[in-house]
Every structure is written in structure tokens, then in C-alpha cells.
Amino acid sequence: MIRIEDLSMVFSPGTPDERLALKNINLSVRHGEFITIIGSNGAGKTTLYNVISGTFIPTSGKIILLNEETGKEHDITKDKEYKRARYIGRIFQNPLLGTAGNMALEHNLLIARNKGYKSLKISLNNKMRADFRNKLSILGMGLENRLGDNVGLFSGGQRQALTLLMTVMSRPALLLLDEHTAALDPHNAELVMNLTLRFAKEFNLTVMMITHNMAHALKYGTRLLMMDGGEIILDLSEEEKRNMTQEDIIQRFRDIKHSDLQNDEMLLIN
Ligand SMILES: Nc1ncnc2c1ncn2[C@@H]1O[C@H](COP(=O)(O)OP(=O)(O)O)[C@@H](O)[C@H]1O
Ligand SMILES: [Mg+2]
Incomplete structure (x- = not known):
């Protein structure tokens, strides 16, 4: 559904701070x-x-969106971020970013709902509220009884679960998760992870999930990528990763890079 071709990103080119953050990335996501x-x-x-989201335009390379049914391709490399946000959902580590804290829960949900309908703007009614309550009850946090409360009153775990629900309601073709459970306490992290797996399956979503948790990376999903120095250095299928341990991954890294992993952080969290 998305194809990345020879993608490179250089920050501050031609200055002493020049940084090659992505080196010739090629990746096809189905x-x-x-x-x-x-x-x-x-x-x-x-x-x-x-x-991918359009926050930065790459220095070189292409991002192609393809419709697998019609075979039609669309080069989105230079499309504006707001345009891509219609079909790319993104969730960050900070649980405060995905929802508007100064607005009521029902208004947050209304925005998410209208986004899915593109240009058609509909205002709140009781039928919609009933639908929101149904959806919120899936989260298992009691939020279905708090439609009128400002989201700023909710905990980080509640807000991240809500962000996930709202993002999924807008039916993204591609969901990008950037350590979206890393800032939560273990209980809420597990809850949000389980919701992620459930929504991905129920809505047949296409998901990319960055995680510091190597156990999660091995256990969940259908494919595992390892990046290092701006490159994808490992690309494992579901079958390949099925019987691998964290130690196997670390060994593969050593074999590829002829060195030990420099950042212990990645290895310590389970
Ligand atoms: N906006 C930016 N300006 C300059 N350098 C950046 C910027 N964003 C990221 N970088 C640099 O690009 C490299 C990759 O960063 P990043 O993509 O944030 O890594 P990761 O998410 O894997 O930790 C780092 O060296 C980082 O300092
Ligand atoms: Mg990062």
C-alpha cells in the first residue's frame, strides 16, 4: 500500500551539523x-x-501510495502533511498530543468522526452520543459515562487509549505508532497495547509500530524491522521472527555491523 524508494534525508546539509538521518531506504508495506x-x-x-507523514520533505527518493485493488499509484513525496493526515494516522509517545485537553470528550470524538467523513460536517446528536458510548465502552475505562467532561481531566493512559480510538475512527489507511506506550505506567501500557492489537485486527489496519520493547517487537505483528544509522539493517518476516529470541536479534546485529549494540537502552526493556 505504500512503497518507499531510495529515500534519504539529510539535515543541515553543507553545514558542520550535517546529518544523514536516512540513507537510501527501500521499503514496501503491504x-x-x-x-x-x-x-x-x-x-x-x-x-x-x-x-512518510509529510512533516519533512526528503532530500531524495520517493514515497508512493498504491491502491492494491486498482493498481493505481500516487506519488505523495511532496504532498502537504495535512493532506496526508486524511489517510495516515500517527500516535506519539506523549499521551497529551492526540486529543484536545480543553474540549469535552464528545467534541473530541466528533472531530475524529467527521474526519472519517471527509468534507461532510455533522453536529452532535443523541444517536451519535449513543454510538460514542458504545465505542468508549470498548476501552474498558468507564469513559462512556464522561462524554461531557473535558479530556484534560483524564489520565495519560485514558488519553492515549482515547487517541487510539479516535485515530482508528478516522479509518487511516496507514497507522504510525511512535513508542505510543512508552510514557505510560505498565498497566496502562499493556492496556493500550492490547487495544492496538485488537483494533488492528478488527479493522484490518496497516500498522507500523516503533517500540523500545524488543520482546513486543518479536511477539507482535507480522514483520520486524531493525534500523541503525539511518538504514534498515534487518527485515524479518513473521515466520523468520517466530522462533527468534532477543539474544538472536542482538547476535544478528553483531553479525551485520561487526560490533556490539552501542545503545543498551534498546536491550534492557522487556
Ligand atoms: N529536525 C531535525 N533536525 C536535525 N537533525 C535531526 C532532526 N530530527 C532528527 N535529527 C537527527 O537525525 C538522526 C535520527 O533521529 P531520529 O529519527 O529522531 O531517531 P530515532 O527516532 O530512531 O531515535 C539523529 O541523529 C537526530 O539527531
Ligand atoms: Mg524516535
Whole structure:
């Protein structure tokens, strides 16, 4: 559904701060894949999302959106971020970013709902509220009884679960998750992870999920990518990763890079 061709991103070119954050990335993501992405800090993971979402225009290379049914291709490399946001959903580590804290829960949900309907703007009614309550009850947090409350009153875990629900309601063709459970306490992190898996399956979503949790990267999803120094250095299918351990992944890294992983952070969290 999306194809990335020879993608490179250079920050501050021609200055002493020049930084090659992405080096000739080639990647094809098929509809329905759930790709987990690992890599040390500075590997280029977030930059890859920024380029896919249109936050940055890449220095070179292409991003092609393709409709697998019709075979039609559309070069989106230079499309504006707001335009891509119609079909690319993105969730960040900070649970406050995905929802408007100064607005009532029902108004947050209305915005998410209208986004899915493109230009058709509909105002709140009781039928819609009933639908919102049904959807919120899936989260298992009691939010279905708080439609009139400002979202700013909710906990980080509640807000991230809500962000996930709202993002999924807008039916993104591609969902980009950037360590979206990393800032939550273990209980809420597990809850949001389970909701992610459930929504991905129920709505047949195409998902890319950056995680520091190597156990999660191995356990969940249909494909695992490892990035390092702006490159994808490992690309494992569901079958290939099925019987691998974290130690196997670390060994593969050593074999590829002829060095140890420099960033222990990636390895310590389970
Ligand atoms: N906006 C930016 N301006 C300059 N350099 C950046 C910017 N964003 C990222 N970088 C640099 O690009 C490299 C990759 O960063 P990033 O994609 O954030 O890595 P990751 O998400 O894997 O930790 C790093 O060296 C980082 O310092
Ligand atoms: Mg990052």
C-alpha cells in the first residue's frame, strides 16, 4: 500500500551539523501488515515517520501510495502533511498530543468522526452520543459515562487509549505508532497495547509500530524491522521472527555491523 524508494534525508546539509538521518531506504508495506520497528536512539525511526507523514520533505527518493485493488499509484513525496493526515494516522509517545485537553470528550470524538467523513460536517446528536458510548465502552475505562467532561481531566493512559480510538475512527489507511506506550505506567501500557492489537485486527489496519520493547517487537505483528544509522539493517518476516529470541536479534546485529549494540537502552526493556 505504500512503497518507499531510495529515500534519504539529510539535515543541515553543507553545514558542520550535517546529518544523514536516512540513507537510501527501500521499503514496501503491504495492506494489512503490522510492522514492528526497533533501533537505538538516533537510528532514524522517527525521521522515517516524519518523511512518510509529510512533516519533512526528503532530500531524495520517493514515497508512493498504491491502491492494491486498482493498481493505481500516487506519488505523495511532496504532498502537504495535512493532506496526508486524511489517510495516515500517527500516535506519539506523549499521551497529551492526540486529543484536545480543553474540549469535552464528545467534541473530541466528533472531530475524529467527521474526519472519517471527509468534507461532510455533522453536529452532535443523541444517536451519535449513543454510538460514542458504545465505542468508549470498548476501552474498558468507564469513559462512556464522561462524554461531557473535558479530556484534560483524564489520565495519560485514558488519553492515549482515547487517541487510539479516535485515530482508528478516522479509518487511516496507514497507522504510525511512535513508542505510543512508552510514557505510560505498565498497566496502562499493556492496556493500550492490547487495544492496538485488537483494533488492528478488527479493522484490518496497516500498522507500523516503533517500540523500545524488543520482546513486543518479536511477539507482535507480522514483520520486524531493525534500523541503525539511518538504514534498515534487518527485515524479518513473521515466520523468520517466530522462533527468534532477543539474544538472536542482538547476535544478528553483531553479525551485520561487526560490533556490539552501542545503545543498551534498546536491550534492557522487556
Ligand atoms: N529536525 C531535525 N533536525 C536535525 N537533525 C535531526 C532532526 N530530527 C532528527 N535529527 C537527527 O537525525 C538522526 C535520527 O533521529 P531520529 O529519527 O529522531 O531517531 P530515532 O527516532 O530512531 O531515535 C539523529 O541523529 C537526530 O539527531
Ligand atoms: Mg524516535
